[in-house]
Amino acid sequence: MPGPQVIGSVGGFKEPPVDRFIAGYQAGAKAAAPGVKTLNGYSSDWDDQAKCKELALNQIQAGAKVVFQVAGGCGLGALDAARERSVWGIGVDADQAFLGPHVLTSAQKKVDEGVFRTIKSVQDGSWQGGRNLVFGLAEDGVGLGTISKRVPQEDLDDLEVVREKIASGEIDVPTSIG
DSSP: OOOOSEEEEEESSSSHHHHHHHHHHHHHHHHHSTTOEEEEEEOSOSSOHHHHHHHHHHHHHTTOSEEEEESGGGHHHHHHHHHHTTOEEEEEESOOGGGOTTEEEEEEEOHHHHHHHHHHHHHHTOOOTTOOOOOOTTTTSEEEOOOOTTSOHHHHHHHHHHHHHHHHTSSOOOSSOO
8 A cells, every 4th residue: 555644643641551552653654654744642531532533633634644543432533533534544452443444453452362371371380470471462462453455465465574573573663752
C-alpha cells in the first residue's frame, strides 16, 4: 500500500503505556515511509468518545490518512471519525475489525497468553515470584488483530519479515515518543 504522508494517533493520557504503543506505531511508519509526518494528541479521558473524535477529526483535517487510537472507550470516537472521513483507523487492546472496513487492524495485548504461560509455569514448577515478566512478540504477548483484506499480500509479507525481526531482537522498538 502506498504509505500515507501524514498519520495521527489519539492517546487517552500521556503516560508510558500509551506512549509505548504510539512510539512503536510512529517508528514503524517512519521505517516504512521515511519523511512521514506524525500527529499526536491526548484526550485526558478514557471514556468521552466526543473528545477523541474531535482530536481525530483535527488530525484528519491536517492530512492524516491513518488514525491510531490508544484511548480505551474514548478511542471509539477516533475510529468513528476515521469511518466518517474515509481514512484508516487502527484499534487497540482487542480486535476492533468488527467496527467496519475502515479498521486497518488493531494492536492487541494478548493478556490471555500471559496468564496461560504464567499458570503453566506454576504447574511445571518453573515459576519464580518477585519478577516482572514481559510478554512481547517473541512470547506472543502482543500482536495484530484482523488485518484488512484491502492490504496487498506484498505488504503482509513485508509485515511478517518485520514481525520476525522484532521478535528476534534484530529490530529494537522504541518505548517513548521521540
